[in-house]
Amino acid sequence: MKELxxxxxxxxxxxxxxxxxxxxYCNTEAKKTIFCETDFIACAVWCMHPGQELPIHSxxxxxxxxxxxxxxxxxxxxxxxxxxIKAGDIxxxxxxxxxxxxxxxxxxFLMLGFAGPVPxxxxxxxxxxxx
Numbered sequence: 001m002k003e004l005x006x007x008x009x010x011x012x013x014x015x016x017x018x019x020x021x022x023x024x025y026c027n028t029e030a031k032k033t034i035f036c037e038t039d040f041i042a043c044a045v046w047c048m049h050p051g052q053e054l055p056i057h058s059x060x061x062x063x064x065x066x067x068x069x070x071x072x073x074x075x076x077x078x079x080x081x082x083x084x085i086k087a088g089d090i091x092x093x094x095x096x097x098x099x100x101x102x103x104x105x106x107x108x109f110l111m112l113g114f115a116g117p118v119p120x121x122x123x124x125x126x127x128x129x130x131x
Contacts (some may be wrong), residue, residue: 019069023047023110030054030103032113041116048073048101048109056100056127062120064099064113066091071109076100079126098125 009016014036022035025047036043046054046066056076072086078098085091085101093099103109 019045019110019112025049025108037118040118041114042118042120044113044115046109046111046113048103050103050106050108052109053102054100056098056125058093058096058098058123058125059115059120060123061095062115062117063095064093064115064120066093066099067112067114069110069112071103071107072105073101073103073109076102076127080129100125100127 017035022033023045024031024033027049030046030048030052032044032046034042034044048054048071056079066085066089068085068087068089068091070087072084074082075085075091076082076098091099101109
C-alpha cells in the first residue's frame with residue numbers, strides 16, 4: 001500500500017477546528033462564537049451557563065441544525081411548548097419553524113449550530129401566546 005503524506009493540522013486553520021480552542025462562555029448571556037462562514041453556511045459554537053437562553057425565533061429561508069455536545073436545556077419548538085434536549089441530540093429547524101432554548105439546569109450547555117443559506121436572518125417569535 002502506498003504511504004500518504006502526513007501534514008500538520010496547523011496547515012488547515014480554515015478547515016480543521018478544535019472545539020476546546022473556540023468555545024467561550026460569558027457570565028451575562030448565552031455566547032455564540034462563529035468559527036466558520038462560507039458563501040452557503042454559518043457554523044457556530046453556542047455556550048450557555050445555567051439560566052441563560054437563546055430566545056425563540058425563526059429564519060425565513062434558512063435551515064438551522066443544532067448538535068448538543070454537553071448538558072441539557074429546554075428547547076422551544078413552538079410558542080408555549082418545551083422539550084428537553086441533551087448531549088447527543090441533533091435538532092433541525094427548517095425555514096419558518098420556531099426554535100429557541102433555555103438552560104434551566106445545573107450544568108453548562110454546549111452545542112454546535114449550522115445554519116444556511118446565509119444570510120440566515122433572525123425573526124423574533126413569542127414564547128407565550130399572551131406576549
